[in-house]
Amino acid sequence: MDRRQAKTREAIFSAFTALLSEKNYSKISVQDIIDAANVGRTTFYAHFETKDYLLKDLCEELFGHIINTAMGLPHEHYHCNYGSKSDSVFLHLLRHLQKNDRNILELLSSQNNEIFLRYFKSNLKELIITEYADKGLFRNSKLPEDYLVNHISSSFVETVEWWISRKMKESPEEITQYFLAATEPIL
Amino acid sequence: MDRRQAKTREAIFSAFTALLSEKNYSKISVQDIIDAANVGRTTFYAHFETKDYLLKDLCEELFGHIINTAMGLPHEHYHCNYGSKSDSVFLHLLRHLQKNDRNILELLSSQNNEIFLRYFKSNLKELIITEYADKGLFRNSKLPEDYLVNHISSSFVETVEWWISRKMKESPEEITQYFLAATEPIL
């Protein structure tokens, strides 16, 4: 890929991320973005169809990466003991978040957090389907499988949101315990 | 209140609701709204500062009403048996939703559902704090109180979302069972 393209794309992502962490998505204009990124109007539209597509591309880059590292990870059965050293997928995700790759925490704690939590949840749902549901780990529950998938994804994302909103005082291990305590008994 | 004002306000709300159920909030212009409501531009701005305030007013009317009917409702302890005829706050809310007051279901199942689910969750959180947390019903849990409040609110809203997205095939009683099965064990 042409270095010029890569540089422009990076500049736009970076400027956009900065803007997203300080003002509402709907109030950000393409003008704001190209001013901050210091690129021409034409250049922006050569890279992205609209502001919405820019957002989509950014999210795919952010969450695609995080979720992929958790895919196919060796993990124990969802039914693990609280005290065990379970290296669950969830713990892995929390640790990954803690690293704050590409300023993802800025975005997840900004006033635009809902946008990103939605993408996060949607990717997580996929992950849980392939890592748990498809392997039949939810079979012995009385609740419908898709209700369970939805409940677990939502609960995890909401746990992450709670954790971040409280400045991530707790360790990833503690948060995993909270989450497992809240969701494990239902299975 | 002047009948003219009431009529205009109602026309705008109604047109806005119709538009919300068919297109994305961000793509709806004030122009669209006043055309649909058949009111003058000046009139719109005499009633609402901006499109965002119109949304806020609509939500307050929608959820304020539903939540109020659940406030101070006689309810059993959160720990109820599955088989009991628990007339929980949650069952009450589901039944109320089923009535589809003011086309709330159209909004909750539209592409703009996130907006309304957010308002719903925020109001529900208040309700759970005053109806459960403040009465000390969460004291004997190892999890932090605000984590619990958040978890329960989110789980209920997400259950409602799941229910609606599947065309509400199940009865309110069944859904209450799902929800209680998913959240009760943690307390």
Add this chain to the structure above:
DNA sequence: ACCGTAAAGAACACCTTGTTCATTATCAAA
């Protein structure tokens, strides 16, 4: 050194926003 291509910059038509003002219609109370 060269060709291909990306970026810049200006100009554009079009739409949306929120406001102002003069005019008309409607309401509520006497």
Add this chain to the structure above:
DNA sequence: TTTGATAATGAACAAGGTGTTCTTTACGGT
């Protein structure tokens, strides 16, 4: 039913955003 108040209308406006087109300039890869 008259009257004073107030709500709604319609036209016009500046300001700003959008997405596109075109020409010129600068840079990258071979």
